[in-house]
Amino acid sequence: MSSSSPFRMQLVHLDLKGAPPKVLYLAEIFPLFHALGANGILIEYEDMFPYEGPLQLLKARHAYSPSEIKEILHLARLHELEVIPLVQTFGHMEFVLKHEKFSHLREVELFPNALNPHKEESLALVYYLGEGEMSKQWLQQEQNSMVKLCLTQMKAVASQVLIHNPNVKPIVWDDMLRGISEECLTESGIAQLVEPMIWDYIEDMDVHGKVLLMDKYRKCGFPKLWVASAFKGATGVNQSLTIIGHHLKNNIQWLKVADNGPAEMLQGIVLTGWQRYDHFSVLCELLPVGIPSLAVCLQALKHGGYTDNVKKIVEKYLGMSNLEINSFMSESSGTFPGSDVFTLITQISFHLRRSVDELLERNRYVTGWFSPYHRKRKMIHPVMIQHIQPDVISLLTRWNAVIQELQAALERIFYPDAVEEWLEENTHPTIQKLQQLLQDLDAAIAAQS
Structure with missing residues (x-):
């Protein structure tokens, strides 16, 4: 000392x-x-x-x-x-x-x-x-x-x-x-x-x-x-x-x-x-x-x-x-034990909710042509499907991959109940918003056929 x-x-x-x-x-x-x-x-x-x-x-x-x-x-x-x-x-x-x-x-x-x-x-x-x-x-x-x-x-x-x-x-x-x-x-x-x-x-x-x-x-x-x-x-x-x-x-x-x-x-x-x-x-x-x-x-x-x-x-x-x-060092990484958990949680905390909110609340195609009113009634202009669906699928795929990587990193350090709790508290609510949007989009597409 x-x-x-x-x-x-x-x-x-x-x-x-x-x-x-x-x-x-x-x-x-x-x-x-x-x-x-x-x-x-x-x-x-x-x-x-x-x-x-x-x-x-x-x-x-x-x-x-x-x-x-x-x-x-x-x-x-x-x-x-x-x-x-x-x-x-x-x-x-x-x-x-x-x-x-x-x-x-x-x-x-x-x-x-x-x-x-x-x-x-x-x-x-x-x-x-x-x-x-x-x-x-x-x-x-x-x-x-x-x-x-x-x-x-x-x-x-x-x-x-x-x-x-x-x-x-x-x-x-x-x-x-x-x-x-x-x-x-x-x-x-x-x-x-x-x-x-x-x-x-x-x-x-x-x-x-x-x-x-x-x-x-x-x-x-x-x-x-x-x-x-x-x-x-x-x-x-x-x-x-x-x-x-x-x-x-x-x-x-x-x-x-x-x-x-x-x-x-x-x-x-x-x-x-x-x-x-x-x-x-x-x-x-x-x-x-x-x-x-x-x-x-x-x-x-x-x-x-x-x-x-x-x-x-x-x-x-x-x-x-x-x-x-x-700052929270959003782009930092390290080699210390658990640094992968540190990096992935930082990434999720900074960008997951922000990117989903960006799509749901500021994407002009979603807010203009697939609002809660449209989603409830399964209404959508056919041309808007191609403007919305690829972005939703892409965002959901990207974040699911990050979350799966984090889950694997967490499972190496913690027991299953702790992993489940952290993911449910910090990722599931936001991911579910994306999943619901995709389900509503599929329902609207089906209603037109």
């Missing part, structure tokens, strides 16, 4: 609750992670873990097998990547609480995202906190509060981890901690049990505010701190292309925080790469699409900034001739 980096650890977050990669692909990208400056991975297994016994129903259809988990851990060790598992204990518990068997552990009966902290079974599994009936009754007691509810559950979970793994120190996202007073945090004793992870993914992050927050945690007795930036998955719930410039600015802001904060406390930074905003939302940028952004951010962190020299290093690792951070 370069001495320019203030972060001892630089971890890449793998969010497996959406489009989890096959182990074969992880074997290809772990060496790249290491080369780019990462020395750890934060794995959010969620339903991809091979649960057994009472928890077996939590497994996804294509969950990793025990031997695959061992292989992932072996690959990580091979490439000097420390593995930290990310386990949900409060919120984001949809993959558990959506099942009828565990629905009684919901904090609010209707919502499968938050766990009821009052039930002993909840610990065994290890936003709406305080809104369940049990919590409301508990909170009505004079000595109780939301702060106490949060800290009590956090201490219970951390204590369970430490009892079974004395050498492991739990890391907690600091959402709930940051609003708690110094006095309450200090008196709770939570600082002896966990290490907070301060997170923020925006590009114009309040550096001074984050430094003050770090100082607050120092005063409360926390010996170590972590921070979390993002390299993808933080700019739109259905984002398909990664805005590199946004994530670079975010990570540069974290460098400023590190330069001004208590350096002796800082353990490392996690570059998050969310794959869904939650268990039920659509997919955002697929991992191969975010690799150029990850490369830029890791190298900027490693070298203390992003310069022309750093840009050249990144381009060399990615096999790209010209890396643009303020």
Whole structure:
């Protein structure tokens, strides 16, 4: 690790609750992670873990097998990547609480995202906190509060981890901690049990505010701190292309925080790469699409900034001739693992809908002689068929070929359900418009015969 980096650890977050990669692909990208400056991975297994016994129903259809988990851990060790598992204990518990068997552990009966902290079974599994009936009754007691509810559950979970793994120190996202007073945090004793992870993914992050927050945690007795930036998955719930410039600015802001904060406390930074905003939302940028952004951010962190020299290093690792951070690089390609997916998704995202809309809404023959009115009544001037039909067939043939190529590339990296979901969300609606136009044209031609 370069001495320019203030972060001892630089971890890449793998969010497996959406489009989890096959182990074969992880074997290809772990060496790249290491080369780019990462020395750890934060794995959010969620339903991809091979649960057994009472928890077996939590497994996804294509969950990793025990031997695959061992292989992932072996690959990580091979490439000097420390593995930290990310386990949900409060919120984001949809993959558990959506099942009828565990629905009684919901904090609010209707919502499968938050766990009821009052039930002993909840610990065994290890936003709406305080809104369940049990919590409301508990909170009505004079000595109780939301702060106490949060800290009590956090201490219970951390204590369970430490009892079974004395050498492991739990890391907690600091959402709930940051609003708690110094006095309450200090008196709770939570600082002896966990290490907070301060997170923020925006590009114009309040550096001074984050430094003050770090100082607050120092005063409360926390010996170590972590921070979390993002390299993808933080700019739109259905984002398909990664805005590199946004994530670079975010990570540069974290460098400023590190330069001004208590350096002796800082353990490392996690570059998050969310794959869904939650268990039920659509997919955002697929991992191969975010690799150029990850490369830029890791190298900027490693070298203390992003310069022309750093840009050249990144381009060399990615096999790209010209890396643009303020555009989506519509014509760019590369040689990094998954670069074919990156190139094809960029092509589809930029041109598929645009080219179809151009035909449907701005082609004078379609808008003038085969409008929705004509299509409904199967009316068309015979001479217009030759002006419309070849263009529709040509466009449909071209895009079907691109989509088939992308499908093959995706199937090499992802499991069938992820491939199906991405294509249905991002290509089928537009392709179906073309197919419907062709069907209506055939119907109109048939009506004339």
